[in-house]
Amino acid sequence: MSVFTRTALAAALLAAAPMAFAATDTDTMTVSIEIENACTVDAQDMAFGAQSDLSAGLNSSADVTVDCTNQGAINVAFSAGSSGDFANRTMQGPSGATIDYQLYDAASGGQVLGDGTNSTATFSGTSTGTTVDTFTVYGIVPAQGAKPVGNYSDSITATLTY
Known part of the structure; x- marks a missing residue:
């Protein structure tokens, strides 16, 4: 065998040697996203208007x-309002002076809110994320006796949890 042939053979064997000893390793990566919701609540004021008689009650x-x-x-x-009592x-x-009233989930006086x-x-x-969700709060002032003239009010806080 000539020197050239021996050299070429040795070079080929040396070139193949790293492939014979090659190693691999793998790992898995997680790809993720967290979608958060951003919401707002808007509670309209409820007015029973100007009244001169509460003997029949109001809605x-x-x-x-x-x-x-x-x-x-x-x-x-x-919230329960200023009375602190639902x-x-x-x-x-x-x-x-006070005027009794209640907030309900139905016009007929369903459950107390x-x-x-x-x-x-x-x-x-x-929530749909595409439309505004609307809920109706129903207020009832039950029949009561005469009250001092003036303005009456209460403050109810609507708290949205999402």
Whole structure:
């Protein structure tokens, strides 16, 4: 065998040697994204108007809207107001006078709206992310006796959890 042939053969064997001893390793990467929801709640004011007689009781309503950027569970709860008692909400007036009222989830006086405790209801559902969700709050002032003239009001906080 000539020197040239031996050299070519040795070069070929040396070139193939790294492939014979090559090793590999693998790992898996996770690709992810977290979609968050951004929501707002808007509770309209509820007005029973100017009244001169409460002997027959009064009804009113107001809408609460929830607007979210994505789909997800939503829940709207309502505070007890100045009375601190879901069962006995009152509007405060002149000289400590009060007018009883209640907030319900139905026009006929369904469940009392509250924070979900003590048999009170909340509005819950799933936001669509494409439309505004609207819930109607129904207010009832039951029949009551004469009250001092003046303005009466209460402040209810609507709390959206999403």
